Amino acid sequence: MIYLDNAATTSMDPEIITSLQDYMRVQFANSGTVYGIGIDAKKKIEEAKENITFALGIPSSHNLVFTSCGTESNNLFIKGLCFPDKKTAYLGLEHPSITETLLSFKNFDNAPFSLLEFNRQGRLDLSCLPLLKEKKIRLLCLSHVNNELGTINDPVPLIDAMKKESPKTRLFLDGIQAIGKIKLNKCMWSGLAGYSLSAHKFHGPKGIGLLVYDSNLNLAPQLHGGKQQFGVRAGTLPVPLIMAFAQAIELAIARQQKTQEHFKILQEHLIGGLNKLEIPILYNSSYGEFQSPAIVNFSFPPVEAEVMVHHLEEKEIFAGMGSACSAHSKEPSKILMGMGLTKEQARCSLRVSFSQTNTIKEIEKFIHAFAEAYQTLLPTFKDRAVGR
Amino acid sequence: MIEKRTILVRYDEIGLKGGNRKYFTKILLKNIKRALPGDRGIEYRVPRGRILIDLPKSIADEIGDQLKMIPGIASYSIGISVNPDFDEIAGLGVKLIEPLLKSKGKLKFCVRTRRSAKTFPKTSPEVNFEVGSRIMSQLQEKGLVVDIKGAEVTFEIEIGTTDTIIFDNRHSGLSGLPVGSAGNILCMMSGGIDSPVAAHLMACRGCRVHFVFFDNQPFLGRGGYEKVLKLSKIINRYQGRANLFVIPFQDIQVAIRDHCREENRVVLYRRMMYRIADSIAKQYEMPGLVTGESLGQVASQTLENLAAVTCVTSINVFRPLIGMNKEGIIKRAREIGTYEVSIEPQPDCCAVFMPSSPVTRGKISILENDEEKFMWKELQEEALANMETIKVDYL
Numbered sequence: 001m002i003y004l005d006n007a008a009t010t011s012m013d014p015e016i017i018t019s020l021q022d023y024m025r026v027q028f029a030n031s032g033t034v035y036g037i038g039i040d041a042k043k044k045i046e047e048a049k050e051n052i053t054f055a056l057g058i059p060s061s062h063n064l065v066f067t068s069c070g071t072e073s074n075n076l077f078i079k080g081l082c083f084p085d086k087k088t089a090y091l092g093l094e095h096p097s098i099t100e101t102l103l104s105f106k107n108f109d110n111a112p113f114s115l116l117e118f119n120r121q122g123r124l125d126l127s128c129l130p131l132l133k134e135k136k137i138r139l140l141c142l143s144h145v146n147n148e149l150g151t152i153n154d155p156v157p158l159i160d161a162m163k164k165e166s167p168k169t170r171l172f173l174d175g176i177q178a179i180g181k182i183k184l185n186k187c188m189w190s191g192l193a194g195y196s197l198s199a200h201k202f203h204g205p206k207g208i209g210l211l212v213y214d215s216n217l218n219l220a221p222q223l224h225g226g227k228q229q230f231g232v233r234a235g236t237l238p239v240p241l242i243m244a245f246a247q248a249i250e251l252a253i254a255r256q257q258k259t260q261e262h263f264k265i266l267q268e269h270l271i272g273g274l275n276k277l278e279i280p281i282l283y284n285s286s287y288g289e290f291q292s293p294a295i296v297n298f299s300f301p302p303v304e305a306e307v308m309v310h311h312l313e314e315k316e317i318f319a320g321m322g323s324a325c326s327a328h329s330k331e332p333s334k335i336l337m338g339m340g341l342t343k344e345q346a347r348c349s350l351r352v353s354f355s356q357t358n359t360i361k362e363i364e365k366f367i368h369a370f371a372e373a374y375q376t377l378l379p380t381f382k383d384r385a386v387g388r
Numbered sequence: 389m390i391e392k393r394t395i396l397v398r399y400d401e402i403g404l405k406g407g408n409r410k411y412f413t414k415i416l417l418k419n420i421k422r423a424l425p426g427d428r429g430i431e432y433r434v435p436r437g438r439i440l441i442d443l444p445k446s447i448a449d450e451i452g453d454q455l456k457m458i459p460g461i462a463s464y465s466i467g468i469s470v471n472p473d474f475d476e477i478a479g480l481g482v483k484l485i486e487p488l489l490k491s492k493g494k495l496k497f498c499v500r501t502r503r504s505a506k507t508f509p510k511t512s513p514e515v516n517f518e519v520g521s522r523i524m525s526q527l528q529e530k531g532l533v534v535d536i537k538g539a540e541v542t543f544e545i546e547i548g549t550t551d552t553i554i555f556d557n558r559h560s561g562l563s564g565l566p567v568g569s570a571g572n573i574l575c576m577m578s579g580g581i582d583s584p585v586a587a588h589l590m591a592c593r594g595c596r597v598h599f600v601f602f603d604n605q606p607f608l609g610r611g612g613y614e615k616v617l618k619l620s621k622i623i624n625r626y627q628g629r630a631n632l633f634v635i636p637f638q639d640i641q642v643a644i645r646d647h648c649r650e651e652n653r654v655v656l657y658r659r660m661m662y663r664i665a666d667s668i669a670k671q672y673e674m675p676g677l678v679t680g681e682s683l684g685q686v687a688s689q690t691l692e693n694l695a696a697v698t699c700v701t702s703i704n705v706f707r708p709l710i711g712m713n714k715e716g717i718i719k720r721a722r723e724i725g726t727y728e729v730s731i732e733p734q735p736d737c738c739a740v741f742m743p744s745s746p747v748t749r750g751k752i753s754i755l756e757n758d759e760e761k762f763m764w765k766e767l768q769e770e771a772l773a774n775m776e777t778i779k780v781d782y783l
Contacts, residue, residue, distance in 0.1 A: 311606055
């Protein structure tokens with residue numbers, strides 16, 4: 001099997017699977033109880049938090065709240081801070097867990113302010129910032145790394161510019177596709193109101209996410225109950241998952257540089273290989289400093305991506321679609337459409353995303369299988385408008 | 389001691405079957421025994437063709453719900469053994485009827501007695517009177533009315549040689565005929581809303597329905613396959629086990645797409661499906677095909693196009709939905725529990741294989757002319773040779 005959809009999720013690191021089994025066996029106690037084993041569980045959470053804080057260089061000014069996933073982290077922060085009437089802004093190319101959360105404020109006559117006209121290859125053009133001040137925007141929400149394109153919004157220059165141009169606007173970044181894949185600049189934290197993470201994107205378990213936020217902010221809880229986690233997120237803490245999260249993040253950060261270098265080699269190899277094919281390919285992701293080397297997104301009209309995915313699947317190669325298309329939702333990816341692609345181009349887009357275990361040989365096999373499937377499918381799609 | 393209940397199963401049209409009644413009852417009893425758990429203290433009696441199920445009180449309601457899923461059962465009632473004492477019987481009757489009165493205000497009721505123990509000193513009408521008058525004396529003021537023909541609640545008493553049982557109100561069953569009494573049949577399943585409803589209707593007419601699915605995984609992925617498997621399992625709740633035949637159909641679709649007139653594609657795909665279904669049905673001795681077609685619903689379901697597909701098979705084709713509208717079909721799909729699965733998003737082949745304007749009145753001679761352009765017989769044999777057969781249980 002060749003798995004090239006690591007932006008969707010990653011396989012769990014075998015080392016973490018082993019540890020997690022141990023954690024589940026030993027650390028079963030409720031960390032909210034007062035007896036010894038409960039206190040031990042609580043200690044383990046504290047230790048995990050210290051390790052995460054250290055690995056990511058999070059300053060003491062920020063709180064850590066564990067959630068069930070990245071989507072919950074994004075919902076908790078945005079709703080907890082801005083619901084229902086604080087003004088928000090976004091580029092419009094974020095993950096649905098941000099865009100849909102912001103758009104849900106529409107019902108309260110508080111639709112988010114879209115900055116899509118300031119989109120430059122999937123990144124926010126900083127010339128928009130005076131507008132944030134003018135519109136009295138309280139929170140700007142962006143992807144650190146775009147989930148479909150891999151383009152990077154560099155936080156530090158953005159934060160510096162925001163301080164000058166719109167000092168009252170806070171910044172929230174979705175870091176779910178960033179951790180372990182690109183280098184984090186620890187200076188960003190002081191200017192960040194919030195940042196979200198999810199363990200399964202860096203070889204940790206599913207079911208555990210994290211929200212890092214400025215402790216000066218009052219977040220309204222979205223789940224009510226006990227007083228766990230500063231009263232911001234009620235619910236018994238999953239101690240084993242938290243320990244596995246910490247372990248996964250430590251591993252990811254420790255090998256980040258090596259991983260990134262490896263990704264760059266795979267990225268170059270893939271793009272180079274695709275360029276050699278006699279197939280007209282349009283790259284939706286970019287290349288270079290402000291692009292995560294973990295994601296390559298490209299279009300190959302007129303062949304539809306969904307059918308391409310199934311042809312690759314026959315060869316045990318798994319890649320993601322640039323657009324989520326199904327019989328029910330024939331709408332092509334909002335992100336790609338937001339980038340200015342036609343419906344046909346968006347429907348004919350594939351997202352290849354790497355993990356550190358992928359090899360050059362696998363990329364070669366992918367290119368070969370892709371080319372073969374493309375030639376098989378071309379007669380089917382030739383001369384017909386896919387987007388009808 | 390475990391408190392017991394007795395369920396009386398009433399069957400529907402078996403009663404009309406005259407000399408064959410025994411045969412139908414036997415199949416129904418077999419189906420009931422197979423559907424109900426074998427290890428929970430359930431015992432069966434068939435006194436003169438009546439099906440009685442003795443079981444612990446604790447599982448009576450649960451088993452009743454399972455009886456609602458068995459074709460051939462018109463209704464059932466849960467009964468309690470009592471002493472043959474009119475005061476005791478009437479007391480229990482009041483207990484049963486009073487709650488219903490509270491919710492309705494006014495209620496028409498009657499007492500029906502069946503007396504198989506002829507040694508019992510009173511006749512059935514006399515028992516009806518004795519018990520009915522006792523119940524009326526307590527509940528008449530609260531709105532209870534005797535109405536033998538228009539009763540909303542029937543209080544039934546069974547006086548047997550060994551015991552006397554009183555039954556609660558009738559719970560409706562699926563009716564129809566017991567599965568297996570009519571024979572085996574093959575349903576062409578697409579994963580949509582219609583075909584499972586058609587399959588269910590035929591199961592309720594006594595057929596054991598097997599399924600065939602025309603798959604195209606290289607283009608559409610495994611979603612359709614999983615969906616049809618799930619739908620077959622839901623239908624099997626009503627009929628027990630059945631086979632699902634999965635035919636790899638991509639080569640046939642590609643050949644038709646590449647060689648035939650674009651507007652004829654859909655009818656040509658369907659002619660091939662019918663031919664393959666015909667072969668499977670003959671191989672497994674199934675004397676009928678069933679489809680979810682409804683007249684005029686889509687371009688391929690016009691009178692002409694239905695004729696163009698039917699003529700490739702010599703087997704009976706049953707289309708139980710032919711005169712139904714979509715709304716009615718959806719309502720039934722919801723009732724039998726297939727709707728939610730049928731509407732799960734599933735990639736379709738529209739963009740790849742569908743013509744932009746399909747023919748609505750296909751001419752058989754033109755279709756046959758198209759079929760000369762590709763090796764359909766070889767492709768049909770190849771598809772049948774690569775058929776997967778799955779023995780499907782129920783969900």
